[in-house]
Amino acid sequence: MTAASKIENLSVGSLRFLSRNPDFFASVTKPPAPASFYSTVSAQIEDQQKRFEYHNVATCIATLQRCAQRNDAVSGQQVHGFMVRKGFLDDSPRAVTSLVNMYAKCGLMRHAISVTGGSEDHERDVFGYNAIISGFVINGSPLDAMETYREMRAKGIFPDKYTFPSLLKGSHVMEASDVTKIHGLAFKLGFDSDCYVGSALVNSYLKFRLMEDAQKVFDEMPERDDSVLWNALVIGYSQNFRFEDALKVFVKMREEGVSLTRHTVTGVLSAFTVLADLDNGRSIHGLAVKTGSDSDIVVSNALIDMYGKSKCLEEAISIFEAMDERERDLFTWNSVLCVHDYCGDHDGALALFQKMLRSGRIRPDLVTLTTVLPTCGRLAALQQGREIHGYMIVNGLLNRNNSNDEFINNSLMDMYAKCGDLRDAQTVFDSMRSKDSASWNIMINGYGVQSCGELAWDMFSTMCKAGVKPDEITFVGLLQACNHSGFVSQGRKFLEEMERVYKIVPTSDHYTCVIDMLGRAGKLEEAYELAVAMPVEDSPVVWRSILSSCRLHGNTELAQVAGKRLYELEPEHCGGYVLMSNLYVEAGRYEQVSELRDAMRQQNVKKTxxxxxxxxxxxxxxxxxxxxxxxxxxxxxxxxxxxxxxxxxxxx
DNA sequence: GTAGGGTTAG
Structure with a gap:
């Protein structure tokens, strides 16, 4: 039993008793621990106690803050006992608050509550309420924080400027109207101009996408030299996909001479990451180096992500390599793994995953595994994928009723399906309690690529019956399934029904599937007509598909039309030349073959x-x-x- | 009081 859980096992009642009977505290047992550990800790505590004899409330508060930082509830409890004996808690609300904070930060909310009264003879004041509200939010119970706030208001106790930031930190579980009400009260009491309250309000409005309200709070702040306030706005716009506004705020922040922090850098970097805007991302990297924030671990992680999502794998790797091995945290590893996969270096991703396991410093979490599983799928590395599945079972990462269930099982299913093991994919699918559209899509696609058209089709019907709405991806899988199984008329029907029945506008991907299907089935004219008539822009993929169908069915005339268009779209790409060349060889037109080879040489096209x-x-x-x-x-x-x-x- | 990572197709 850990020291903290031992303390938690004392009932709240017994702690209240202890608070009122200070002498009893002396008999609280010391923590059970191995002898060597025990003697060290016990020596430390005795040493602290000796020092406390000469100390006052202020030093007790400082010690409690240290205990909170170190998550050391045992020492904190010793200080508690000392303070009770000295009567420090009777006339110092700050001392009570520190004590509550210490227990709250150590995850012992029941103790925190018992310290700050709650009994009839010991009413809680605004300091006590603040500490409890903040404690609930720290410990992930924002609803309890809100309840405590309501209780405080019902008792007629007014919040102070410290109440609002803590309370608003839990605003993600509130209604937007709650935030407006809290804002109203802060305004009435004159706290809305406080920069802590202001930034908390900005953040809360941003969570509800109420950008204009957030901007208004910001605009009305009397002092705007605080970085946190600006950061909140930059990050908020960024997270709400309003990148231009995020950048405008960022530029204005620079103009007004507000100093940048590591938070500003990560906030603005995330905008450039989503936009895959390498040039501006690089500028921010430069700025981070100038301000020294590039040594921050979160900034480094954001840089890895930015370079990776801009397909600059080498630069992402160099950031990763430059990091201190002991600093690299779980986010670092997850980012660098994801980025390898994103840039197509699947072997590299798996090698890094093995390195991560060998380093023994960081244990992979569900995000790591959901990143690595698709990599296994892409490499058809069934054995490694199975091992990861085993790791999940052994470490109890599955069968937990968490909100990530679909994510994880979808990755597992996808891995099995991509490795061709549809039985295991189906087993995972069947075991899922709730399935989202991706779950169905993965199975439809899995059966589709294995030419099990009927099974894919069955899946689709069952999906619709289960009330899950098909999306764009569903139809890509379904049309692919028709293609692979040669269900031409069914494929055509799905394309037509997509828009009419399911209200999904077909994209170029859907047309490409159908054109490919028609071409393979020898309906070349129809494929060509669809490529010309489709209401979306044509792509090289479409013409390459037609070209290879022409080769399959020996249609040199249409091949020349397709080849010409392909050359217009991508003169530097080898695919078209190779297809045309093969086609000419088969037709015995060797003159054209050598012309093509010359053209390739001129364009410096190389065939891997x-x-x-x-x-x-x-x-x-x-x-x-x-x-x-x-x-x-x-x-x-x-x-x-x-x-x-x-x-x-x-x-x- | 503020920040970072993950699933399905092509």
Missing amino acids: PGSSWIEIKNDLHVFFTDDKTHPEYESILACLSPLTHHIMSICH
Whole structure:
């Protein structure tokens, strides 16, 4: 039993008794602990007690603050006993407040409550209420804080300027009208011009997206030289996706000479991260270096995120490498893992994950695992994915009734589906108590890519019956499923119903799926007509798809049209040239082939050879076209040939 | 009194 839980096990009643009978405090047992630890702590406490004999209320308060910082309820309790004996609590509301804060910060709210009265003979004053309200908010019970505030108001006790910031910190569980009411009272009492109250009000309004109210509070502040006030506005606009306003505030802040803090830097960086605005992100990095805030761990994490989301993996890595290994926190690791995955370095992401585990400093949490699972999926690393699943079970990260359930299970399902293990994906899916649209989408897509069109289709019907609204992604999966299974008329029907029945406007992705489906099925004219007539802009993907269908069905005329458009859209990309070249080779038009090769040389287009690979017992085996270098080449071929023949016999 | 990380398609 830990010292803190031992104290928590004393009932509130017994503590009240202790407060009134100071001598009894002396008999409270010392914390149980291993001998070496015990002797050190006990020596420290005795030492402190000796010093207290000569000390006053002020030193007690200072000690309590240290106890709170160190989460050391045991020493705090010793100080408590001493203060009771000396009668320090009787005439110093500040002393009571420090004591309450100490218990609250150590997570012992029941003790905090008992110290500040609550009994009939010992009424709580505004200081006591402030401490309790703040304690509830610190300990994640903002509703209790609100209740305490109402009780205080009902007793006719007026809040002071310290009440509002604490109370408003829990405003995310309130109604917007509560904030307005609190604001009204702060105004009446004249506290709304206090900069702490002001920034708390700005923050609360921003949480409810009431930007104009927040801006008004800010504009009416008599003194605006406080960074926190500005930071609140910058961060608020940023989080509400009003990046231009965030930047305007930031620029104005600079003009007015308000000093930047690490909070300003992270706030404004998050705007540039979402916008993937590398140039401005870099400027902020420069500013962070100038002001010295780049050494802050949160700033470093935000920089990793910014560079990564701008696809500058190397710069993200250099920030990560420059950090002190002991500073790197969970956020750092999660950011750097996510960024590797985002930039397509899936191998790097898995290697880093292994490094994180080996370092032993930071334990992966659910965010880490939900980041790494899709990476496993993309690499088809089923074994690693399974190990992570096992880790989650062993560490009790699953089966918890938390709000992240869908997130985690969706990542697991996706990993299994991408690795081709649809049975396990389905098992996870079936075990989920609540499913969101992503859960259904993952299964629909999973069945779709495995050419299990009917199963994908069934999933879709069940999803609709379960009352989950399909979204854009659902239809991408569904149309893909039709494509892979050759359900041409059904695919066409879904595209038409999307807008008419489900009120979802098809995007270029949806058209691309259908065009690809039509092309593969040999309906080249129809595919071409749709590409020309569709109400969205055409993309290289569309024409590459048509081009490869032309090759499949030997249509050189349409191929030339598609090839021309593809060249207009992306002259530097090799895909179009390769497709055209193969097509000309098959048609025996070797003159055009050499023309194409010249064009490629002129444009400096290079073709990276495609490869496939498989991982067996931690060994990676890679294969290129016409590559006979594998030591087991002969036996692989012996297995492969009958399979190829079998597939061909089914297809024809 | 203020700040940072995660799932589904293409």
